[in-house]
Amino acid sequence: xxxxxxxxxxxxxxxxxxxxxxxxxxxxxxxxxxxxxxxxxxxxxxxxxxxxxxxxxxxxxxxxxxxxxxxxxxxxxxxxxxxxxxxxxxxxxxxxxxxxxxxxxxxxxxxxxxxxxxxxxxxxxxxxxxxxxxxxxxxxxxxxxxxxxxxxxxxxxxxxxxxxxxxxxxxxxxxxxxxxxxxxxxxxxxxxxxxxxxxxxxxxxxxxxxxxxxxxxxxxxxxxxxxxxxxxxxxxxxxxxxxxxxxxxxxxxxxxxxxxxxxxxxxxxxxxxxxxxxxxxxxxxxxxxxxxxxxxxxxxxxxxxxxxxxxxxxxxxxxxxxxxxxxxxxxxxxxxxxxxxxxxxxxxxxxxxxxxxxxxxxxxxxxxxxxxxxxxxxxxxxxxxxxxxxxxxxxxxxxxxxxxxxxxxxxxxxxxxxxxxxxxxxxxxxxx
Amino acid sequence: xxxxxxxxxxxxxxxxxxxxxxxxxxxxxxxxxxxxxxxxxxxxxxxxxxxxxxxxxxxxxxxxxxxxxxxxxxxxxxxxxxxxxxxxxxxxxxxxxxxxxxxxxxxxxxxxxxxxxxxxxxxxxxxxxxxxxxxxxxxxxxxxxxxxxxxxxxxxxxxxxxxxxxxxxxxxxxxxxxxxxxxxxxxxxxxxxxxxxxxxxxxxxxxxxxxxxxxxxxxxxxxxxxxxxxxxxxxxxxxxxxxxxxxxxxxxxxxxxxxxxxxxxxxxxxxxxxxxxxxxxxxxxxxxxxxxxxxxxxxxxxxxxxxxxxxxxxxxxxxxxxxxxxxxxx
Numbered sequence: 001x002x003x004x005x006x007x008x009x010x011x012x013x014x015x016x017x018x019x020x021x022x023x024x025x026x027x028x029x030x031x032x033x034x035x036x037x038x039x040x041x042x043x044x045x046x047x048x049x050x051x052x053x054x055x056x057x058x059x060x061x062x063x064x065x066x067x068x069x070x071x072x073x074x075x076x077x078x079x080x081x082x083x084x085x086x087x088x089x090x091x092x093x094x095x096x097x098x099x100x101x102x103x104x105x106x107x108x109x110x111x112x113x114x115x116x117x118x119x120x121x122x123x124x125x126x127x128x129x130x131x132x133x134x135x136x137x138x139x140x141x142x143x144x145x146x147x148x149x150x151x152x153x154x155x156x157x158x159x160x161x162x163x164x165x166x167x168x169x170x171x172x173x174x175x176x177x178x179x180x181x182x183x184x185x186x187x188x189x190x191x192x193x194x195x196x197x198x199x200x201x202x203x204x205x206x207x208x209x210x211x212x213x214x215x216x217x218x219x220x221x222x223x224x225x226x227x228x229x230x231x232x233x234x235x236x237x238x239x240x241x242x243x244x245x246x247x248x249x250x251x252x253x254x255x256x257x258x259x260x261x262x263x264x265x266x267x268x269x270x271x272x273x274x275x276x277x278x279x280x281x282x283x284x285x286x287x288x289x290x291x292x293x294x295x296x297x298x299x300x301x302x303x304x305x306x307x308x309x310x311x312x313x314x315x316x317x318x319x320x321x322x323x324x325x326x327x328x329x330x331x332x333x334x335x336x337x338x339x340x341x342x343x344x345x346x347x348x349x350x351x352x353x354x355x356x357x358x359x360x361x362x363x364x365x366x367x368x369x370x371x372x373x374x375x376x377x378x379x380x381x382x383x384x385x386x387x388x389x390x391x392x393x394x395x396x397x398x399x400x401x402x403x404x405x406x407x408x409x410x411x412x413x414x415x416x417x418x419x420x421x422x423x424x425x426x427x428x429x430x431x432x
Numbered sequence: 433x434x435x436x437x438x439x440x441x442x443x444x445x446x447x448x449x450x451x452x453x454x455x456x457x458x459x460x461x462x463x464x465x466x467x468x469x470x471x472x473x474x475x476x477x478x479x480x481x482x483x484x485x486x487x488x489x490x491x492x493x494x495x496x497x498x499x500x501x502x503x504x505x506x507x508x509x510x511x512x513x514x515x516x517x518x519x520x521x522x523x524x525x526x527x528x529x530x531x532x533x534x535x536x537x538x539x540x541x542x543x544x545x546x547x548x549x550x551x552x553x554x555x556x557x558x559x560x561x562x563x564x565x566x567x568x569x570x571x572x573x574x575x576x577x578x579x580x581x582x583x584x585x586x587x588x589x590x591x592x593x594x595x596x597x598x599x600x601x602x603x604x605x606x607x608x609x610x611x612x613x614x615x616x617x618x619x620x621x622x623x624x625x626x627x628x629x630x631x632x633x634x635x636x637x638x639x640x641x642x643x644x645x646x647x648x649x650x651x652x653x654x655x656x657x658x659x660x661x662x663x664x665x666x667x668x669x670x671x672x673x674x675x676x677x678x679x680x681x682x683x684x685x686x687x688x689x690x691x692x693x694x695x696x697x698x699x700x701x702x703x704x705x706x707x708x709x710x711x712x713x714x715x716x717x718x719x720x721x722x723x724x725x726x727x728x729x730x731x732x733x734x735x736x737x738x739x740x741x742x743x744x745x746x747x748x749x750x751x752x753x754x755x756x757x758x759x760x761x762x
Contacts (some may be wrong), residue, residue, distance in 0.1 A: 035736050
């Protein structure tokens, strides 16, 4: 090879090299015994609103312990990636909020402090914690990888005035009713049901509930994916059909991924919404609490054999501590502080969620209709998402497949059993 | 890369300059003297290693491991699986392989069209603005605006414009001009590819414009005068004077634009929010999704390495052909 050719090849290598040269960036953990870094999930109407809510509590903690907590509120779209980068690099925050469905996935990285009996004792004791919430904090048979912080469940929110105008007297209790009412409500530029169609996580949560009602499972007992079973195909098709067949959902919802569906409900553009603890969000969007009703999520009118009476996942936010923290004692005392009765009452009241500890549940703030509905669902008809390491991958793959199906439905392409099955088979093939 | 265009001349001169008449006899080789060039080179070599070579080698190493969430914290525990990641991602009978191939074609079409349109707009604007006229400076500044805007801010604005119900594009097309009865989707379905292309051309053409404008400054006015005396019209002058004189600029410009668009991550990521519709599933987003969203960094790296090899071949072939042609012309 001549020198010129060598030069050419060097130039080509360098020009093309930028591709693989992608690196992660991790924030440096600024921990010393007197400081902690905390990544909070976005629970309120905006990142800024959350910071305003949390800061006085963190100041209180600093007064009590002398430990200064620096908080960053991370949007949901970035949280899992950032946690993964922190786990991979061993750098980043000391304490984090995680979606409880990711518990087993993040636990599998081995980056989180395990809450064995001693660690649980250090944060106030196992017995205080609501058992269903603790069950969603890690894989079965292992010490939890996190401690429950906020408890939530899906409910059906409906616009009282729209219902009255359409002559509907009670919220639907079955999906068939919901479709029928939805058709009555979808007139004059308004729609029956708002859906966050381009948000894979939201989609995956509904995939779980519908699949349970149709008698399906997303993983078998060995943790292997079972995405394209007939039950799961029927379940997904039922959900997509609200847009594709019943036409009670605005096709635009196929683009929604930034909580626009909540805004549509708050602005009266849609009469129904399936959401977790939407109350505080609706309040900031100027929808008064007496303008909407809250009811349990519907069931199938005649469930097939094996169908379960499940209408929500056990939703919630957990608090985890990274093993790489240089201030484990401080981190644990911060977890203890955040799960104390007082903080649980203050924070859950603001966010409209339920306390994850039994001892705070008696506060009158948690007996409003919305909270009572959530409570009842959690106790009777909610089930945890499968706590397997591949759970977060399931959310991404199946949630994205559903996003694509919504896009098909929105652009008028038919959504059939075959097209749903094909998407789910593809998604399953990408698991390993 | 710009230096490579002058390399052959340097090559030819070199033997004379380094002829045996001068050389070792007159330069005593002390250890200090021979160290100096290396010391001077060291910072560049270290940076080159740190920024390009080491991450590349790490990327290749990752592609040979089963690097999933179970091992991401401690790579040494990740099982070595040889070429298994390549087999899985490049197997065209599997779902993953088919999607990668689809994504590859989409990216190729996107890159060629985007570079083509960006170049066409760039050369048109550069030629129009070649001669001084009132307001030329303002137009120049205006044309460069998309290039000066931060990419995230600019593309987010596009994503607002292109939304179906609340976007300005549909408001103008449907509500004001009444060109369509139904509001079309721009960010999902078949239109998403064209939306992405428009945004990409909008972002890239000012760079083409800037380079070509600079290139045009070097074209001597006498050439145009001579051509005009010979009776050449506008098109003839463009074909016989402007374009040949811009050849060295175009050579670099087209390659750089192609590599940039082929690797473009920001535009689709911001426009579609992480997971692009399959019609606009560019390979960079596809790899990101495979690595980060499904926590499978091994196969993500395998795709990256395959892509690196492809771009390497494209760049090398391109440079070889263009160099050979120049030699023929010389």
